[in-house]
Amino acid sequence: MKKRYFIYFLLIAGLAYLIFYRIGENKKIEGPGKGGSKKDKKGDGPALNVEGVIVKTSSFTNNLELTGSIEPNEAVSLQSEVSGLVTGIYFTEGSSVAKGTLLVKINDKDIQAQIKDINTKEKLAATNEDRAKQLLQKGAISQEEYDTSLADLQSIRAQTQVLKAQLAKTSIYAPFSGKIGLRSISLGEYLTPNKIIANLLSTNPVKISFSLPERYASQIKNNTPIKFTIDASHKTFEGRVFAIEPGINQQTRTLNVKALARNDKNELVPGSFAKVSLDLQTISNAILIPTEAIIPILDGKMVYTVKDGKAQKVNVEAGTRTATSILIQSGLNVGDTVLTTGAMAVKQGSSVKVKVVN
Numbered sequence: 463m464k465k466r467y468f469i470y471f472l473l474i475a476g477l478a479y480l481i482f483y484r485i486g487e488n489k490k491i492e493g494p495g496k497g498g499s500k501k502d503k504k505g506d507g508p509a510l511n512v513e514g515v516i517v518k519t520s521s522f523t524n525n526l527e528l529t530g531s532i533e534p535n536e537a538v539s540l541q542s543e544v545s546g547l548v549t550g551i552y553f554t555e556g557s558s559v560a561k562g563t564l565l566v567k568i569n570d571k572d573i574q575a576q577i578k579d580i581n582t583k584e585k586l587a588a589t590n591e592d593r594a595k596q597l598l599q600k601g602a603i604s605q606e607e608y609d610t611s612l613a614d615l616q617s618i619r620a621q622t623q624v625l626k627a628q629l630a631k632t633s634i635y636a637p638f639s640g641k642i643g644l645r646s647i648s649l650g651e652y653l654t655p656n657k658i659i660a661n662l663l664s665t666n667p668v669k670i671s672f673s674l675p676e677r678y679a680s681q682i683k684n685n686t687p688i689k690f691t692i693d694a695s696h697k698t699f700e701g702r703v704f705a706i707e708p709g710i711n712q713q714t715r716t717l718n719v720k721a722l723a724r725n726d727k728n729e730l731v732p733g734s735f736a737k738v739s740l741d742l743q744t745i746s747n748a749i750l751i752p753t754e755a756i757i758p759i760l761d762g763k764m765v766y767t768v769k770d771g772k773a774q775k776v777n778v779e780a781g782t783r784t785a786t787s788i789l790i791q792s793g794l795n796v797g798d799t800v801l802t803t804g805a806m807a808v809k810q811g812s813s814v815k816v817k818v819v820n
Contacts, residue, residue, distance in 0.1 A: 509813040512804035514768060515751060516818055517794050522748035524681075524782050524789075526740045530672030530690065534732040535722075536638050536664035542568060543631040545654045548647055555644050555660070563636045566647070566659055570632040577625045584622055587615040640664035663732060666725040670701055672738045673716035681742040682706065688721050689739045692730065699723055699730065749794055750787040755802045756780060765794070766801040766808055773801065773812045 550567035553559055594611040597603045636642075643661040647653060670690055674682060686703040701723030710717055723730065755765050756778075763780050766773045778793030794800065799816055801808065808814060 509771065509815040510804055510807055512801050512808065512814050512816055513819050514799045514801045514803075514816045515755070515820075517749055517751065517796055517798040517800060519747040519749060519796060522745045522750060522789060523741050524743040524745070525784075526674075526678060526742055528672045528674065528738040528740060530670050530736040530738045532692070532730050532732055532734045532736050533669040533671050533720075534640075534663040534665050535667055535669060536640065537732070538637060538662050540565065540634060540642075540659040540662055541657065542566070542634060542653050542655055542659070544568065544628065545652070546570075546632060548649055548651050548653050551645065551647070551649055553642050553645070553660075555642065558641050559636045559639065559662070561636055561639045564633060565636055565642070566634040566653075568632040568634075568653060570629055573625055573629045573632065577622070577629065580618060580622050580625055584615070584618045587611070587618045591615045634659065636662060638662070638664055665728065665730070665732060667722045668725045668730045668732060670721045670723055670736055670738065672719055672721075672736070673711070673714065674719050674740075676710050676715050676717060678742055679710065679717045682717075682719060682740070686740070690723075690736045691739075692734050692736055694731070694734065695729055697729070745789075749790040749796070751790055751794070751800050752802050753783060753786065753788050755800050755805075756788055757805055766805060767794070768799040768801065768814055768816050771813055771815075773808045773810065773814050775810050 546568035548566060549569050551565075552567070553563070553565045559565065591608075591611045591614070594603060594608045598605065598608040640662050641664075643663070645660040647657065647659050653659075670688065682703060684703055684706065688701050688703065690699050690701065691697070692699070701721040703719055703721045705720040707718040751765070757764050757766070759777075762777060764775055764777050767776050768774070776793055776798075779791040781789035781791045783789075799818070801814070801816070802819070804814070
């Protein structure tokens with residue numbers, strides 16, 4: 463029994479010796495300053511190598527990229543007001559027509575016959591009215607008899623005007639100058655008012671329709687210049703705003719805007735997709751920093767600046783963002799150094815070594 467206790471004692475003693483030996487060796491490695499250096503006690507390790515930019519001002523144009531569509535200046539689907547057989551088609555599909563050009567004629571023989579008949583009756587009524595007027599002046603008839611003949615004449619004249627109006631509806635004229643499309647009728651066809659004859663478009667100038675986010679509504683005015691491109695051409699076209707919707711669309715929270723653009727070479731086809739570029743505001747002393755410097759936080763945005771070799775958190779108010787930079791409205795001053803890398807490793811007060819980049 464005693465021998466077994468003696469063996470246990472030797473094992474425990476040997477283990478204790480090993481532990482104290484290891485502690486002693488560690489102290490030798492750390493040196494005389496127990497617990498490490500003062501720099502380690504503060505928890506401030508070696509300075510982090512990061513990149514940054516020095517804040518400076520530059521000219522900035524608030525350029526807004528929008529999508530829109532090209533519309534004709536005027537557009538109409540030609541239709542007849544009356545029914546009847548088509549007796550004449552006087553336009554070529556896809557051609558340009560001038561305002562007032564006769565395009566389609568509908569059979570009007572029955573109306574012409576009615577007009578001849580009513581004209582005969584009108585002449586007779588006019589003769590009767592003139593005779594009655596002379597008799598009234600002589601006192602041969604009463605005023606009532608003259609009034610009856612005058613009423614008959616006026617009634618026939620009104621019927622004549624109705625027939626002439628019906629006759630005018632059998633001729634369809636171009637309401638404005640433009641290009642006429644493909645026709646959907648043929649000669650001899652019975653035309654009804656709900657049948658579309660063809661589409662007539664006025665395409666010089668054209669309208670560019672687009673929607674502006676409501677935050678920019680106060681920055682656009684009539685005659686504001688725009689630039690736009692289309693998929694069918696590499697050219698950049700220009701136009702000017704001529705009409706602005708007086709209110710914001712409640713469903714989309716956007717403002718509808720239209721601009722006019724010249725189309726002398728007919729390069730702009732109505733219905734085409736347009737990429738609109740709108741210069742809203744130019745700031746001569748704007749502060750721009752790289753977008754990668756911005757760090758989103760719960761109540762806004764922040765950046766890290768450097769002061770005396772230490773990283774400092776700064777809350778900023780950001781504005782318009784471009785592909786590479788972002789406009790800073792408040793929080794930074796000219797000459798500040800803003801970190802563009804190391805945001806995930808840097809903390810408030812961390813030592814940093816900044817390499818300034820352009």
